[in-house]
Amino acid sequence: MAEHEDVIWLHGRREVSIVELAECAALTEAEVRELVEYGALAPSGGEATQWSFSAGCVARVRIAMRLRRDLELGTSEVALALSFLERIEELESRVRELSAQLQAPPRR
Amino acid sequence: MKYKDYYAILGVARGASADDIKKAYRKLAQKHHPDVNKESGAEEKFKEIAEAYQTLKDPEKRAAYDQLGTGFQPGQDFRPPPDWERQFHTGGTGGGFSFEDLDLSDLFESLRGGRGTRARPSMRIPGEDYEVRVQLTLEDAHRGTQIDLELMVPEYGEDGGMRRVPKKITARIPKGATDGQRLRLRGQGGKGTNGGRDGDLYLDIELRPHALYRPAGHDLYLDLPLAPWEAALGATVEVPTLDGAVNMKIPAGTIAGRKMRIAKKGLPKPGGGEGDLYAVVQIVNPSVLNEREKALYEELRAQSHFDPRGHFAREKSHG
Numbered sequence: 001m002a003e004h005e006d007v008i009w010l011h012g013r014r015e016v017s018i019v020e021l022a023e024c025a026a027l028t029e030a031e032v033r034e035l036v037e038y039g040a041l042a043p044s045g046g047e048a049t050q051w052s053f054s055a056g057c058v059a060r061v062r063i064a065m066r067l068r069r070d071l072e073l074g075t076s077e078v079a080l081a082l083s084f085l086e087r088i089e090e091l092e093s094r095v096r097e098l099s100a101q102l103q104a105p106p107r108r
Numbered sequence: 109m110k111y112k113d114y115y116a117i118l119g120v121a122r123g124a125s126a127d128d129i130k131k132a133y134r135k136l137a138q139k140h141h142p143d144v145n146k147e148s149g150a151e152e153k154f155k156e157i158a159e160a161y162q163t164l165k166d167p168e169k170r171a172a173y174d175q176l177g178t179g180f181q182p183g184q185d186f187r188p189p190p191d192w193e194r195q196f197h198t199g200g201t202g203g204g205f206s207f208e209d210l211d212l213s214d215l216f217e218s219l220r221g222g223r224g225t226r227a228r229p230s231m232r233i234p235g236e237d238y239e240v241r242v243q244l245t246l247e248d249a250h251r252g253t254q255i256d257l258e259l260m261v262p263e264y265g266e267d268g269g270m271r272r273v274p275k276k277i278t279a280r281i282p283k284g285a286t287d288g289q290r291l292r293l294r295g296q297g298g299k300g301t302n303g304g305r306d307g308d309l310y311l312d313i314e315l316r317p318h319a320l321y322r323p324a325g326h327d328l329y330l331d332l333p334l335a336p337w338e339a340a341l342g343a344t345v346e347v348p349t350l351d352g353a354v355n356m357k358i359p360a361g362t363i364a365g366r367k368m369r370i371a372k373k374g375l376p377k378p379g380g381g382e383g384d385l386y387a388v389v390q391i392v393n394p395s396v397l398n399e400r401e402k403a404l405y406e407e408l409r410a411q412s413h414f415d416p417r418g419h420f421a422r423e424k425s426h427g
Contacts, residue, residue, distance in 0.1 A: 006294040009284050009378035024292065024308070026237070059290045062239070062310070063143045070158065071137055089288075093325070096287055100324035103331050103365075103388055 012056035018043070021053050025061040035061075040079035060085045109187065109210050111180035114160035114173060122174070126165065133161040159213045169216050172196040210271070217270045235298035235307030236262065238277075242311050246318045246328075249285040250350045250375055254278055261298060279309060284378030287315045287323050320348060326375040326383030332368070333392040334358060347387055349373040356387065364391040 008014075022029050033048055035041045041061070043051035064082045067073055073081065115122050118132045137158065138144065142151040163169045175195070180186050238259055261275045279293055290312055297307025321328040332347060342360035346353045351373060358368075366389045374383025397405065 006296075007280060007282055008292040008294065009282075010290040010292055011378055013379070023305075026234075058292070059310070059312070062237075066143055067141065070141055070154075071134060092288060097324040100322035100327070100329045101388070102322075103390060 008055070010055045010058045012054050014055040015044075015052040016055045016058060018048060018051045018053070021058065021061065024058045025065050027061070027065065034075055035079065035082070038075055038079040040064075040075075040082040056089075057082075057086075060089065109185065109212060109215070111176075111182060111184045111186045112156075112160070112212050113180075113182050114164050116182070117156050117160040118164065122178075126167075129161070129164050133157060133165070137161075162213075163216045168196075173216070214271050230302055232304035233301040234304040235300040237297045237307040237310060239310040239312065241314060242279075242281075243314045243316050244281065244285055245316050246321055246323065246375070247350065248281070249313075249315060250283070252281060252283040254280050264301070277309060279311060281311065281313070282378075283376040285313045285315075286326050286375055287313070289313045289378075321350075321385075323375065326377045328374045328383065328385045330385060330387050331390050332356075332387035333390045334362065336391055336393060339363070339389065339391050347385075349385055350375075358389075362389055364389055 016024070018029055018032050021027070022032050025032075027035075029048070032041070036043060036048075036051075041053060041057060043053050045051045060082055063085055064078050067081050068078050115124070118124075118129060118136065120128055120132045124132070137154065140150050140154040140157060142154055145154075163173050172192070172195075175192055176186075176188050238261065240257060240259065242255060242257070244253065244255075255278070257277045257279060259275050259277065260272045262270050263273045264270050277296060279296065281291060285291070290310060293309040293311070295306040296309035300306050315323055321330050323329075328350075330347070332345070334343070334345070338345065338358060339362045340360065342362070343358045344355050345358055347356045347370065349370065354370060354373070356368065356370065368387045368389065370385040370387060372382040373385035376382050394401065
């Protein structure tokens with residue numbers, strides 16, 4: 001089955017535009033720009049209209065937005081949450097990698 | 109309708125100030141938010157807390173809640189007092205359904221100030237996104253699959269009343285999944301209102317543990333048990349892969365822990381290509397030896413100069 005444009009993998013090798021990121025996280029483009037100003041998101045590309053973000057951040061931004069709504073967080077707290085979420089994702093992926101390399105006891 | 113004690117849920121007195129209610133909510137929400145707390149039951153607990161707060165933080169909803177009366181036990185069936193609906197309940201559930209069917213939260217959701225009465229009729233409202241954790245087998249991730257989901261989703265009536273209804277969704281998961289990967293299915297969430305876009309369905313994918321393979325990204329690890337003589341003398345062994353068995357040549361003198369790569373026999377990656385399969389050598393001894401095997405091992409012991417612990421002595425003399 002090939003990837004259809006309505007079925008989108010959110011992995012680090014794919015990129016999303018500011019419009020797509022804002023749509024996914026129910027944010028305005030101004031709010032995305034604010035998160036970039038706080039250093040919470042690091043787009044590539046010069047002008048905001050040309051920015052692209054790693055699709056791997058979509059899930060993180062969605063979580064951060066839920067935390068903002070439910071815990072009534074400010075932008076700097078959201079930025080902090082995003083950096084922690086990124087760290088947690090990296091560590092979880094490292095744990096998965098290391099667990100995969102752990103051998104099971106030999107079977108008899 | 110079942111009674112819920114919103115004050116007890118937040119751990120505050122009935123006369124608590126708005127500020128105390130907010131503080132109590134924040135403290136509990138930080139502890140139980142499902143994006144923070146991964147323990148089972150956290151999500152239900154958080155929903156309960158959020159529901160209590162949604163009602164008690166709004167002075168009008170709080171007054172309406174207080175007017176329901178006191179003295180009910182949580183979970184007890186009750187009806188609002190006879191004049192309650194006339195006093196508070198302008199939109200929503202009026203004509204649609206009876207109090208018996210109703211959840212207390214739906215009642216407050218549809219009170220004055222709820223979605224139905226606040227939104228202008230022409231306002232575009234995007235549909236809700238759904239986010240679901242799904243478990244796949246490695247085989248399903250490998251070939252792509254289709255899964256049937258049954259979700260409880262909010263539905264808004266013409267009058268703005270809200271209730272939760274079951275919704276069945278068939279989601280197609282193309283090749284490319286692995287543990288921890290997320291998939292966005294555009295437009296498969298809730299329907300938009302007044303021309304608002306449809307919501308999306310987000311799938312958080314988790315792979316079920318497999319009897320043979322352990323995934324690391326799109327690579328797979330497999331333990332490859334060898335008999336001591338296969339490892340020592342070399343052999344050709346059959347290795348199972350997700351695409352069927354392949355023959356693998358084991359060089360003579362292979363040691364335990366050696367990682368042997370079988371290219372492109374891991375999981376397919378999104379957008380093309382595949383991960384690799386790593387067969388990790390285990391050296392396994394028979395637990396019971398027959399007389400002949402025992403004699404051969406004894407002969408090997410007598411003949412061999414191999415010292416598997418030679419480095420102990422070397423380390424000792426250096427240290």
